[in-house]
Amino acid sequence: MTxxxxxxxxxxxxxxxxxVDFYTALGFETTHLQKSPYAYAVVQRGAVELQLYGMKDHAPATSHSSRYVLTEDVDGLHAALRSGLKAAYGHIPTRGLKPEDEQPTPVQRVQLVVLRGDIAQRLGDEEGARGWLEEAATVRLSAEERETAHDALARLSDLRR
Known part of the structure; x- marks a missing residue:
């Protein structure tokens, strides 16, 4: 037996x-997926099979797992994986995929929304700009966060005039 x-x-x-969707983008086929009574999936691409299992408190940033794939056609495999990612996500992720439940901090939120308002205003979308800038003005910030977001808040003030 082998x-x-x-x-x-x-x-x-x-x-x-x-x-599973990520591995599907890489060209894997889902051969098994269950969410109950426990999360478990099997994906396969040619002779490569991976089994995935759910852990309620799994923290990817502080855990470690890996896989090693041997191939005679490194360039071909690399091109196929890149092509699948680009087709699925519109680009090639360079630092991992953003967790679905990740939210920007209040400072990041202000910076992002002020930028959107600024861009909308520059493009002549006054109504859109007004909405983004009003949203930015409603974000609650602590004194320390206000200091960190100083430049964005100054730009917000300029844009609202």
């Missing part, structure tokens, strides 16, 4: 579908 090792990779239980 032995075979299959990696079992953890992911956050509630994100198993997005993890």
């Amino acid at each position: 032995e075979k090792t299959i990696p079992l990779l953890p992911c956050r239980t509630e994100l198993i579908q997005s993890v």
Whole structure:
């Protein structure tokens, strides 16, 4: 009998579908997916099989898992993986995928919304600009956050005149 090792990779239980979607973008086929009574999935691409299991408190940023794929056509595999990612996400992720539940900090929110208002105003969309700038003005900031967001708040003040 020939032995075979299959990696079992953890992911956050509630994100198993997005993890499967990521592997689908890489050209894997989903051969099994269940969300109940526990999250578990199997994806396969040629001879490569990965099994994924959900962990409620899994923290990807502080955990470690890996996989190692041997191939005779590194360039071909790399091109296929890149092509799949570009087709699925519109670009090639360079630093990982943003977690679905990640929210900007209040300072980041102000900076982002002021920028959107500024761009809308420059493009002549006064109504859109007004909406973005009003939203930026309603973000609650602590004194420390106000100091950090000083430049964005100054720009907000200029744009609202």
